[in-house]
Amino acid sequence: MPTSHPSGWAHADGALRGPSWLREPSDPNEIVPLLWSSTAEKTDGVLSVGGVALTDLVAEVGSPAYVLDEADFRGRARAFKEAFAAYDVFFAGKAFLSTTTVRWLAEEGLHLDVCSAGELTVAERAGFPMARIGYHGNNKTEPELARALELGVGRIIVDSFHEIERLERLTTDTGVRARVMLRVTAGVEAHTHEYIATAHEDQKFGFSITSGDAFEAVRRVHDAAGIDLLGLHSHIGSQIFDSSGFEVAARRVLALHARVSEEIGVEMPEMDLGGGFGIAYTTQDDPSDPAQLATEMSKIVEHECKALGIPEPRLSIEPGRAIVGPAMCTVYTVGTVKEVALDGGARRTYVSVDGGMSDNIRTALYDADYSATLASRVSPAGPALARVVGKHCEAGDIVVKDEFLPSDIAPGDLVAVPGTGAYCRSMASNYNHALRPPVIAVRDGKISVVLRRETEDDLLATDVGA
Incomplete structure (x- = not known):
């Protein structure tokens, strides 16, 4: 910079x-x-x-x-879905959201990430399938979580111990089970602006792998009667062109995944590698196309899982800027x-x-x-x-x-x-x-x-x- x-x-x-x-x-x-x-x-x-x-x-x-450009938007959404055919592709709604584009995403078969009650309302108004929604946020309130459970949101990305406690109370009171992923910080300093690098330790998102908070969060969710743990979620930043950051993050997250399996006996079926894929704003930018990204990221996960001797979880990614930008x-x-x-x-x-x-x-x-x-x-x-x-x-x-x-x-x-x-x-x-x-x-x-x-x-x- x-x-x-x-x-x-x-x-x-x-x-x-x-x-x-x-x-x-x-x-x-x-x-x-x-x-x-x-x-x-x-x-x-x-x-x-x-x-x-x-x-x-x-x-x-x-x-x-x-x-x-509707044709371009749909074409980019389709390219990600086709390239990452073995993944769940969640569009990051924070990049741009409207009922019209949400309907386009539904028609193209994508999933959707929201990170506020307002974004969830847009998705609901557009008739988007709730089972294909992931709900982000570092400070989700109890009423917001209650509404997500009531609507049948497919996954809640848990970001704090307080949120685990809130979900425990809600699931006990309502009898509705919560399907969650735990957002973890892998300590990766993405090559991007300080304010949009989100996997280094000194920031507000997620549970630290290094400090042990992430492992403790897994243990608490596992012990909670009404919560189903789908897996771990990692996001290293935005406007990223170099896959090396994803490689380091995947290695650390998968190491935690393997430790959870060995020490707690939990086989988490999924893992989310986040998004942040860059686009060309000027001639200095050289973004990768979805097919190249899919090849590189799939090889990274395959290699790390083989090294750890664990089965590959079902993967998710979250492009937003790369589709609508x-x-x-x-x-x-x-x-x-x-x-x-x-x-x-x-x-x-x-x-x-x-x-x-x-x-x-x-x-x-x-x-x-x-x-x-x-x-x-x-x-x-x-x-x-x-x-x-x-x-x-x-x-x-x-x-x-x-x-x-x-x-x-x-x-x-x-x-x-x-x-x-x-x-x-x-x-x-x-x-x-x-x-x-x-x-x-x-x-x-x-x-x-x-x-x-x-x-x-x-x-x-x-x-x-x-």
Whole structure:
């Protein structure tokens, strides 16, 4: 992760030249297919997705707008299910969730992870089979757990000793058995941002294998009369490209699995390796396809189980970003363009759009990198290094830190940012009382509203003094 300069990005080493991986394109009108959904293409400079020109889409629904490529979403879901045919594939709903996409997942035969009462409600409203749901969360309340049991949720991923106690009380009171997995931390430092690395010891999730808490949690669940232990769950982080982290995690989790079998006499039938598979936000990213991931992860588990002399458990994985991330882009309208003189005679172009950190917080929160393209016309101008920024009252309101855009970009142009399907809408806010954009599905030249644009009435609905 780059070191921040105390005066901000504009003063950091290399900031004027852009990052080392960013190459000046010969034609700034072209798109890099790896970064976009499968149906995205340009015709006479106009970007279309799902057969819908973004100029037409903005004319109909306005901007900013999230544009969801249904065929791409379904295709990626199907690719994971086919590649991991011997696994249960759980879509991580926290990446993006709506009743529409939940129904798509059901139709494609996937399972679903939720991590809040609200996400469970969306799944219930969409009619998703409860037996195919996993319920995550490090602080699930007793009423939330009671509801999960009442609905027949397929697995509850237990995260603390308090949660075990809550489930013991609930199962005793109701007579309903709880099917659980225990989330364990394997001490793996994933090569990702500190806030999204989730298997090292100093963090809030799970039971530590190293400290012995994980083994004690297994023992307590085994002794609980109303709880069925399915297996162990591990998740090492997000936006991960290197399978070595999964190898280390699998080795440590399977060692615990074998110890439980030997010392407690419990044969746990399942194991979940989590998700976190990376996608291409920029040309520096090189993600693996599902078939490659399946081959690598299956070999890891097979090798470790043979070494330990234990049968292979049934495996689960949890892709979220890898399915919905590339399937969505965000389209904005340019409002102002400003050139700023910098040290040494260099100049930076600031392209201000009608969205920002309220619809994509990841750049500000994680120092994430994104790409962008002019989406509404062909430009005859050469490329210029630009920074795409939002309209919020924050200096850190940056959407794309560095990108080469046509030097004649101007107010009224459309700019599209790929790879915004994961965590952009799900983490969107009303900061500065902004209205959250709609999610518009596109397929075969038609559009449909997945989530409508918020209105000022929505904004004031909870303001009791209005």
